[in-house]
Amino acid sequence: MLNRLVTSLEASPMVKRGDYNYFIHPITDGVPVLEPALLREIGCAMVRILDLEGVDKIVAAEAMGIHIGVTLSLMTDIPLVIVRKRPYELPGEVAIHQTTGYSKGELYLNGVAKGDRVVIVDDVCSTGGTMRAVIGALENIGAEIADICVVITRGDEDIGRPFKTLVKVAVAESGVRVVDTYA
Ligand SMILES: O=P(O)(O)OC[C@H]1O[C@H](OP(=O)(O)OP(=O)(O)O)[C@H](O)[C@@H]1O
Numbered sequence: 001m002l003n004r005l006v007t008s009l010e011a012s013p014m015v016k017r018g019d020y021n022y023f024i025h026p027i028t029d030g031v032p033v034l035e036p037a038l039l040r041e042i043g044c045a046m047v048r049i050l051d052l053e054g055v056d057k058i059v060a061a062e063a064m065g066i067h068i069g070v071t072l073s074l075m076t077d078i079p080l081v082i083v084r085k086r087p088y089e090l091p092g093e094v095a096i097h098q099t100t101g102y103s104k105g106e107l108y109l110n111g112v113a114k115g116d117r118v119v120i121v122d123d124v125c126s127t128g129g130t131m132r133a134v135i136g137a138l139e140n141i142g143a144e145i146a147d148i149c150v151v152i153t154r155g156d157e158d159i160g161r162p163f164k165t166l167v168k169v170a171v172a173e174s175g176v177r178v179v180d181t182y183a
């Protein structure tokens with residue numbers, strides 16, 4: 001079912017970001033090229049496993065959540081909210097501090113209101129820092145998080161609530177191995 005994703009992940013080039021073993025893949029980096037068939041495979045898998053009942057909005061973080069969110073939005077007709085790395089200073093904008101395995105930064109959330117039922121999607125969960133930050137902001141707003149799905153999970157991070165993933169990987173300096181698939 002996830003043949004394209006599994007095969008391409010296991011062929012990922014590796015680089016070091018400090019001590020962090022960082023794999024390079026079209027889904028997580030947009031390079032070298034993002035194939036429509038891979039996006040369709042991921043979109044179909046997400047539609048199969050996500051609870052989309054009554055969902056008002058899909059929430060995805062810039063940058064590498066965007067193509068995942070767009071794919072799901074086109075397949076479901078559910079509007080997309082992109083959590084941006086740049087402030088817009090619109091009324092009600094929420095600033096979010098994000099920490100990943102190799103970086104720190106600010107994210108800015110607009111477009112979600114108290115009572116909105118949302119799903120969160122992203123390309124990868126590694127330390128879980130990004131997901132915890134986005135979940136915290138949505139909880140503070142009073143949104144209802146119906147479900148969460150990331151394409152790739154690198155570790156066993158606790159993000160404070162259950163979430164779904166399409167594949168779980170083991171990452172070493174030598175490369176990526178897909179340990180399990182879930183769709
Ligand atoms: O679980 P974590 O350790 O938080 O890592 C996962 C996050 O890292 C990447 O984002 P990044 O902030 O690197 O930005 P990008 O999407 O612009 O590449 C990725 O898109 C996830 O959002």
Ligand SMILES: Nc1nc2[nH]cnc2c(=O)[nH]1
Nearest residue numbers: 021022023028029124126
């Ligand atoms: N491309 C890429 N993005 C990430 N985000 C968190 N970890 C990784 C990684 O190893 N590779």
